[in-house]
Amino acid sequence: MFYDKDLIKNQVETLVNVASKILFAKNEVVYEASEDSSDPMDDLYVELNNLIENKEFGDGEDLIFDNFDISNDRYLILAIDYYHRLNEFEDDVLEDADFEREEVRDGLKDLIKKCGIPEDAMTV
Template sequence: MFEQDYIMRKIRNLVRFLARTFLNKDEVTYELPILEEYTKTDYIHKELIILLEQGKINKAENLLFENLDTDNKRYMELALDFYERLNNFEDDFLEENNFSREEIEEGLKEIFNKFKVPNFFN
């Protein structure tokens, strides 16, 4: 239990660090615009939410990385929102869907690498 709480805090800190550093935000929540103005990232966000609700976490993470555009900060926001949402799931939900807090942390570190951010949290 203590170890899981530690990992959750570590993930939360990683997300906040990236949000403050690259998005100038204290919290990250990907917000959708009016439907007629949807961008590619907005459609990906909607699909990620659907997959997460269905418990298809691995498929959602694959979708995120397959579409990642490191030249666009909206993708950083999308990725941070995704991992923050994952981190907020209960351990039972993650376990039932073959995912772990460690995998969330690994995914975030991969985001660090893809966006060429030094990782100070090893």
């Protein structure tokens, strides 16, 4: 079982890297708040941070998909970064929040599909 969870964690890292390379030609993307305080993505970032702090990972995922905007690079970076950050949690923290590591992987896969990246590009 431990091996399976470790494998899934590695799969999520690979998916983050694949999405980052295909969408942004970078090995990894990290959302950074803008200097412009009126950027709505920063508001979403703050809301996601609060949900992460409160271990409300499912609500954060809902927020990601409710605000899906393929035309906004900052949104895509924020969404990829969200899953990357969830993947950093230990399995017991995710499970205590009623969120499995498989859900991190599957949610990221769903996001990548919505971005138009072919399934075979993310085979892990």
